Amino acid sequence: MIVLSAEFVKSASGPEGYPPAGPPELAFCGRSNVGKSSALNALAGRRQLARVSRTPGRTRLINFFDLRVRTEERSEHDVRFADLPGYGFASGPRAEREQWKEMIERYLSRRDPLRALVVLVDGQIGAQPSDVEMARWGESLGRRVLVAVTKLDKLSRSRRGRQVEKIQAQLGLQPIIAFSAREPFGIEELWRALLSALS
Numbered sequence: 001m002i003v004l005s006a007e008f009v010k011s012a013s014g015p016e017g018y019p020p021a022g023p024p025e026l027a028f029c030g031r032s033n034v035g036k037s038s039a040l041n042a043l044a045g046r047r048q049l050a051r052v053s054r055t056p057g058r059t060r061l062i063n064f065f066d067l068r069v070r071t072e073e074r075s076e077h078d079v080r081f082a083d084l085p086g087y088g089f090a091s092g093p094r095a096e097r098e099q100w101k102e103m104i105e106r107y108l109s110r111r112d113p114l115r116a117l118v119v120l121v122d123g124q125i126g127a128q129p130s131d132v133e134m135a136r137w138g139e140s141l142g143r144r145v146l147v148a149v150t151k152l153d154k155l156s157r158s159r160r161g162r163q164v165e166k167i168q169a170q171l172g173l174q175p176i177i178a179f180s181a182r183e184p185f186g187i188e189e190l191w192r193a194l195l196s197a198l199s
């Protein structure tokens with residue numbers, strides 16, 4: 001996959017702030033620190049795409065990025081990534097959790113160009129109850145859910161396959177992409193799964 005362009009569009013907390021409907025969208029979510037920014041940067045082939053949004057406050061907003069890619073078959077595709085704020089601050093203030101939930105639910109349930117939700121799971125620690133909950137919630141809101149297992153470079157090669165199988169069994173979802181932003185591997189596979197979710 002060749003990434004022809006990748007740029008930050010804007011941040012928003014609700015529909016009035018979303019960019020006008022444009023390219024088909026893919027939403028990315030996962031627990032804080034799962035490696036979401038790293039995964040987005042690896043997909044974009046840019047070191048700091050996701051860092052553009054790291055100005056204070058924006059990690060609690062939905063960040064939109066527009067990308068244009070060319071496949072090996074030379075077809076070109078426009079896609080918009082929606083980087084959702086991380087979960088896993090379940091111990092945080094109740095009001096904050098409620099706000100987060102409302103923001104995500106509004107986006108997932110009503111955003112017309114949205115084609116799929118990508119749930120990132122930390123390959124080193126495995127699927128947490130919050131990951132299972134997130135995936136189920138996405139499905140219950142009528143969304144297609146893909147899973148990307150990150151940080152697999154932290155496991156020995158012999159453990160990687162077993163860990164991915166275990167996570168697959170926990171989440172009961174297909175496809176599940178084995179991934180590392182560090183080594184790196186799985187980026188082409190993830191791109192292919194993403195593009196096939198667009199159609």
Ligand SMILES: Nc1nc2c(ncn2[C@@H]2O[C@H](COP(=O)(O)OP(=O)(O)O)[C@@H](O)[C@H]2O)c(=O)[nH]1
Binds near residue numbers: 030033034038179180
């Ligand atoms: N070993 C390894 N570390 C990773 C990988 N992806 C992210 N990290 C590290 O995990 C930490 C959190 O990554 P970040 O992308 O900021 O996570 P986010 O909070 O989900 O956006 C950072 O220290 C990254 O360097 C990976 O694939 N392999």
Ligand SMILES: [Mg+2]
Binds near residue numbers: 036037038050
């Ligand atoms: Mg991040």
